[in-house]
Amino acid sequence: MMRMPGRRVGILSIPVLAVATLVFATHGSLLGQSSSPAAKKIAAVEPVPAATPFVEEHAHFDEKDPAGSVRAAVAALGRENAAMILFQISPDTFDHPGRYDSEIILAEVKKHNGKLALTGGGGSLNAMIMQAVSTGDAGPEVQKKFKARAEELLRKGVIGFGEMTAEHFDGFTPYQSAPPDHPLFLLLSDLAAEHSVPIDIHMEAVPQDMALPSDLKSPPNAARLHANIAAFERLLAHNPRANVIWAHLGSDFTGFRTVELDRRLLQAHPNLYMEIKTDPRAPGKNYPLGNDGKIKTDWLKMFTDFPDRFVIGSDQHYPEPKDADKRWQETILLFNQLPAEVRKKIGTENVAHLYGNSVAPFLRAAKN
Numbered sequence: 365m366m367r368m369p370g371r372r373v374g375i376l377s378i379p380v381l382a383v384a385t386l387v388f389a390t391h392g393s394l395l396g397q398s399s400s401p402a403a404k405k406i407a408a409v410e411p412v413p414a415a416t417p418f419v420e421e422h423a424h425f426d427e428k429d430p431a432g433s434v435r436a437a438v439a440a441l442g443r444e445n446a447a448m449i450l451f452q453i454s455p456d457t458f459d460h461p462g463r464y465d466s467e468i469i470l471a472e473v474k475k476h477n478g479k480l481a482l483t484g485g486g487g488s489l490n491a492m493i494m495q496a497v498s499t500g501d502a503g504p505e506v507q508k509k510f511k512a513r514a515e516e517l518l519r520k521g522v523i524g525f526g527e528m529t530a531e532h533f534d535g536f537t538p539y540q541s542a543p544p545d546h547p548l549f550l551l552l553s554d555l556a557a558e559h560s561v562p563i564d565i566h567m568e569a570v571p572q573d574m575a576l577p578s579d580l581k582s583p584p585n586a587a588r589l590h591a592n593i594a595a596f597e598r599l600l601a602h603n604p605r606a607n608v609i610w611a612h613l614g615s616d617f618t619g620f621r622t623v624e625l626d627r628r629l630l631q632a633h634p635n636l637y638m639e640i641k642t643d644p645r646a647p648g649k650n651y652p653l654g655n656d657g658k659i660k661t662d663w664l665k666m667f668t669d670f671p672d673r674f675v676i677g678s679d680q681h682y683p684e685p686k687d688a689d690k691r692w693q694e695t696i697l698l699f700n701q702l703p704a705e706v707r708k709k710i711g712t713e714n715v716a717h718l719y720g721n722s723v724a725p726f727l728r729a730a731k732n
């Protein structure tokens with residue numbers, strides 16, 4: 365006899381909208397406010413799927429268990445109403461023990477073509493950039509090796525370059541900083557344009573040189589942060605045929621990734637895209653959702669004014685951490701509030717545009 369916990373059966377019989385309402389009601393608890401324990405338990409246990417299919421365009425995996433990570437991601441597709449999950453490789457340095465790149469999981473991902481896909485370079489191209497920054501050598505030999513590695517990754521089957529970084533606070537991988545217009549970033553944008561693949565870049569927003577925000581520690585982070593927005597704009601302008609995805613919109617740890625800045629850059633650079641990430645455990649300093657769980661007005665206006673320029677990239681790890689609030693869930697609570705036409709673009713169409721034939725044929729099958 366199949367065992368079905370009564371709780372699950374009960375909840376599944378409630379229409380999705382009713383569950384969504386319950387979760388909104390408890391949203392305050394995720395931000396440290398009180399709510400009824402019963403409602404909280406339901407919210408923690410029963411996920412609210414996306415109202416229409418979406419691509420999780422920025423996820424991570426356990427490099428020590430690639431097969432288990434792939435199993436967990438495939439199992440999550442239906443629960444989330446995700447059409448596809450794209451794994452990214454954390455941006456890393458050569459000095460960091462445990463560094464890895466796409467090869468560690470590629471064979472497992474390929475078994476689920478059309479459901480899972482993979483970017484590459486976080487553990488190699490990104491490390492080469494960090495090394496070039498510290499040695500000051502970005503000469504012809506270094507460029508030749510960089511290009512060869514980028515082309516090798518594409519030949520093996522990655523569908524984009526990521527996760528790269530230009531300003532990354534210490535976390536799973538070390539503190540890293542590089543000018544976004546470094547010669548190797550410019551070369552990467554030419555390679556991305558030539559091969560029609562996007563670049564995914566993690567970059568805390570630093571409009572001007574500034575001290576490290578006081579809630580962060582130095583070391584391991586740098587005590588001073590270098591301005592990077594003007595250099596980022598030079599990268600975007602360098603090759604307008606290279607699409608650049610600025611990761612982690614909604615997860616801002618300097619306080620300078622404002623709606624105003626994002627709007628200005630989207631307006632000025634048609635090749636700029638952004639991944640929406642909302643993490644209730646680390647909401648950062650510019651959060652798209654209010655304490656009531658609703659999208660703030662200026663954020664909603666940005667999503668509807670630039671509907672072709674956003675994708676969902678919640679930074680979810682698979683297997684999902686057992687007792688942590690789920691990033692994908694919070695991001696989908698935002699997604700579900702978007703107007704249907706905007707949701708369709710942000711959910712699947714923009715990803716199909718960015719990654720082309722690697723994903724588009726599979727996404728056409730997803731009903732919006």
Ligand SMILES: [Zn+2]
Binds near residue numbers: 527566611612
């Ligand atoms: Zn990141």
Ligand SMILES: [Zn+2]
Binds near residue numbers: 423424452527
């Ligand atoms: Zn990431």
